[in-house]
Amino acid sequence: MLKVHKIIHIDMDAFYASVEQRDRPELKGKPVVVGGHPHGRGVVATCSYEARKFGIHSAMPCARAYKLCPEAIFLKPRFDVYKRVSREIREIFYEYTDLVEPLSLDEAFLDVTTNKKQIASATRIAQVIRKKIYERTGRLTASAGVSFNKFLAKVASDFNKPNGITVVPPHEAEAFIDKLPIRKFYGVGKVTEKKMLNLGIKTGADLKRIEKDRLVSFFGKAGKYFYDISHGNDTRPVQAHRIRKSIGKETTLREDIDDIYQIMDILEAIAVGLEDDLKKHDIRGTTVTLKVKYFDFQSITRSLTAQEPIKEARVMMNHVRSLLNKTEAGRKKVRLLGISISNFAGIDNKERRYKQLLLPFRNGDSW
Secondary structure (H helix, E strand, O other): OOOOOOEEEEEEOOHHHHHHHHHOHHHOOOOEEEEOOOOOOOEEEEEOHHHHOOOOOOOOEHHHHHHHOOOOEEEOOOHHHHHHHHHHHHHHHHOOOOOEEEEEOOEEEEEOOOOOOOOOOHHHHHHHHHHHHHHHOOOOOEEEEEEOOHHHHHHHHOOOOOOOEEEEOHHHHHHHHHHOEHHHOOOOOHHHHHHHHHOOOOEHHHHHOOOHHHHHHHHOOHHHHHHHHHOOOOOOOOOOOOOOOEEEEEEEEEEEEOOHHHHHHHHHHHHHHHHHHHHHHOOOEEEEEEEEEEOOOOEEEEEEEEEEEEOOHHHHHHHHHHHHOOOOEOOEOEEEEEEEEEEEOOOOOOOOOOOOOOOOOOOOOOO
16 A cells, blocks of 8 residues: 655745845834836746735835835845855755755755655644754745645645645545635736636636536646646646756836847847856757847747757857847837746656555544
């Protein structure tokens, strides 16, 4: 009989903003927004919980955030600091398991089914990890979700924020999912939520009642995913070594521009920065993708695949010029430009197959 996997999702609370409040005690208790300039074109990377009370959230235009809370303190991100703290946190994870799958600087999955400390309770491990993060990082807090698959662990970590923990053992999963508001389902954005509400789907129980074929007809490939997670099925493993499929850079402009020479200058600067990243990671790729977002927020991409791998900005720009000709840049004003490289040479992008048998978990077992 195969064991049920024990998975923890750790999510730092308002990570960038919390680091800023830690390093500048005068910011504690104040609405802090980390991101772009309040009068520019940038967006909110994250914000403190004090700022969230005003309706500010990540990915919101900073200009909008300023209107919601003019007294908010806007700070430019210090990614070098965030990366250093993230490494400290990750080292704590590795004290318990090598099966760590970072999703970003501030969150990760851990599979602790078997672990270095031989602790039977995943809940206990999550509690100790959160305590160590708090002590070693200068009182930064983390929330945790504990369950038997990645979907439930991730949803659970958001259930009791900030500085909380939620445990969903297998015998409680059905009731947890049934009561879960549809907006809390990972992968359900505003557009999908509106569509589901129009279909009468308000909770996990509503979603579970709909047949798989109907969900696929409503939502395409995502329909199968929604069907599976509504039944508690998610067989994705915690992948300790994730293959990076692309690397890119982009910039949001302070003003919309249609000067093609200015556009080319900006793209060349992006290409030079991208070359540095490719050299740093010692990789090169054959596919170049140009991203353009117009003044009306319409976003398009144009790609081509070269015969030889690319990592030099000069070669990159030769392809970018031809891709730019396939856009309306210069005829329409643009607000964002970006370049990415993918299809890396020598890297096997095949996804590993994984099957996980989910068996009933006995109530008396340690969780």
